[in-house]
Amino acid sequence: MIAVEKMIAANRADCCGCYGCYNACSFEAITMVEDEEGFRYPRVDAERCRNCGKCERTCPVLNPIEREQESTPVTYAAINKDEAVRADSSSGGMFHLFAGQILAQGGIVFGAGFDENWEVCHQSVERVEDLGRLRVSKYLQSRIETTFQQVVGHLRQGRRVLFAGTPCQCAALRRFVGKNDENLVLVDFICHGVPSPKIWRNYLALRARKKEIRRISFRNKNLSWERYLLAISYGNANKYLAADLNTDLYLQGFLQNLYLRPSCHNCHFCKKNRPSDITLADFWGVQEESPDMYDGKGTSLIFIQSQKGKALFQQVQDRARIKEQDFAKAVRHNPSMIQSSTPSPKRAAFFWDVQRNEMDFMKLLYSYTKPPFKVRVKQWIRKIPGTVALVHMIKGKRGELSS
Ligand SMILES: Cc1cc2nc3c(=O)[nH]c(=O)nc-3n(C[C@H](O)[C@H](O)[C@H](O)COP(=O)(O)OP(=O)(O)OC[C@H]3O[C@@H](n4cnc5c(N)ncnc54)[C@H](O)[C@@H]3O)c2cc1C
Structure with missing residues (x-):
């Protein structure tokens, strides 16, 4: 049994589903298989496996990246001055600025977008007008597929690459690329945890029943930035189904930690120093900590994690409103920067009921998320x-x- 399998056998919650081992295997011995909760885990085909050990060496859990020196990241509140882009971004629209800068230098950007089934996978963008596909948080785990191999292909051609993803995905890519990474910029975010794609699939099938979906936004800002409006547009006219975090059952289950990946409750990557170059976040609590940076339309937090991150930030800062912040105050309202989310006490019972499949899914979701x-x-x-x-x-x- 190779170490990646041993690790999963010993503690399934250690595998974050980053696809590092999958991308590393030169013999196509690893497939990513969805389990009964809807999360993907590596499965090794013993006949194809040559025990070369590459998968083990790439695993970011088995081989954590240690920083030479721990330091407190320089922290900014930031708002993209382009209001249209900010309105169509989760927080202050800063991802778009960083990505646009890399594209302007002839580079390529990888991030999470919807696939043809409205599930989420990583994909690349080469034109600034296509960045909308990657903007806005999608609250389910993204499939990496062969993205890491593609990234290395572009780096070998001498192109700059920006990869945006969860902290575990960024750590895995850093491991996969190794030392040859001057042209690679990694942008991660404060991550509360990734929900199960299967739960999203079940929800969407009932929520948008028989509707031809045109667009989905988990962070529509029509009501406000803070209220997380999940809006599903359909039909030809400007129609959409929308519900905010007080009424939408999927958002409630997500924020109550009912169906996050097990590894998210034991996250190895929620630290102030990360292998990424820039860490993004919503600046929750901005009204209190820096009221002049609050206007209700979304403010980003930016943590500079490396010299490369600092350089990219300097290149875009004239297109943003920025203000330096105290790190401790900035993360006070955002505990996921440094600690894993605690699982809902109802998590196991919920998945048991999902598997039994005896109740209408929406009723089931309601019964588990309803307030006291x-x-x-x-x-x-x-x-x-x-x-x-x-x-x-x-x-x-x-x-x-x-x-
Ligand atoms: C699952 C999840 C949990 C999060 N938890 C928190 C949190 O606890 N606190 C907090 O402050 N912020 C959290 N965020 C990040 C936050 O929602 C914003 O993405 C961040 O503030 C950047 O905003 P922006 O306006 O600059 O960029 P946006 O335009 O919103 O860009 C979003 C970027 O995130 C990437 N992305 C979107 N969905 C996924 C996904 N499923 N997997 C991997 N990458 C993805 C996109 O490729 C894009 O690069 C979370 C995001 C996700 C996806």
Whole structure:
């Protein structure tokens, strides 16, 4: 049994599904197979395997990349000045600026986009007008497929490559490329964890039943940046199904950690120093920490992780509004920078029920994500016209009486 298999056998939660071993194998002995929860894991074909050890050497969990010196990354709040791009990005639209700069230098950009089934896989873009395919967070695990091999192909031709992905994907690519990486820029983000593609598939089949989907955005900003509006556009007209984090069951399950990959609860990559060159994030808490950088339309956090990251940031900074921040204050509202998400206590029961497949999937999702009874009563009351004003009036009267 080779080490990658041994590692999974000893602790399945160590495998982050980064596709590093899959890309490293020269004998096509490794396939990535979806398990019953919907996450992909490597399976080794013993007849093809020559025990060369390349897969083990590429695994970012078995071979963590240690930084020579730990340091606190220089941190900025940042907003892309192009309002149209910012409106169509998760936070401040800074990914687009970095990617556009690499394209302007004749480079190529790899990031996560939807495939023909509205699942997510990594893909490349060569023209700035196609960057929209990669913009905006997609809240399910992206399939890397042969991306790492493609990246190396472009680096060998002397091209600059920007790869954007989860911290584990970036660590795996850094391992895969090795020392020959002057032209490679890695952009990761603070990652809460990746949800199961199978749960997304089940959700989408019912949510957009019989609709011809044109576009999906997990972070539509029509209501606000903070409310995570999941919008599914369909038909020819400007129609879309939309629900925010208070009402959308998929977003609720994601944020309640009901169906994240097991390795996300034991993440080896959520550290302040990372193998990436730049780390991106939503600047949650910006109203409190840096109110002048808040306008409700999305502010990014940028952590500079290397000299290469610093150089790229300097090249784009005249196209952004930026302000340096204190690292500790900036991550105060974003714990996933340094700690793994805790699994929902209902996670195992949820997947057990998904497998039994005895209940309508939406009902099942509702039964696991619904808020406690007291909170639901409050939500129902709020929906009755005039009740909010009435409650305020009663509270006001009580205040008057007690004073
Ligand atoms: C699963 C997930 C969890 C996240 N958790 C947090 C968090 O806890 N806190 C936080 O501050 N930010 C989190 N983010 C990042 C955040 O949502 C924004 O992506 C980030 O702020 C960059 O915003 P932007 O406007 O600069 O770029 P955007 O235009 O939003 O660019 C997004 C970039 O992320 C890449 N990407 C999108 N989806 C995926 C995916 N499924 N897998 C790999 N790469 C992907 C795209 O290729 C693109 O490069 C998460 C993102 C994802 C995908």
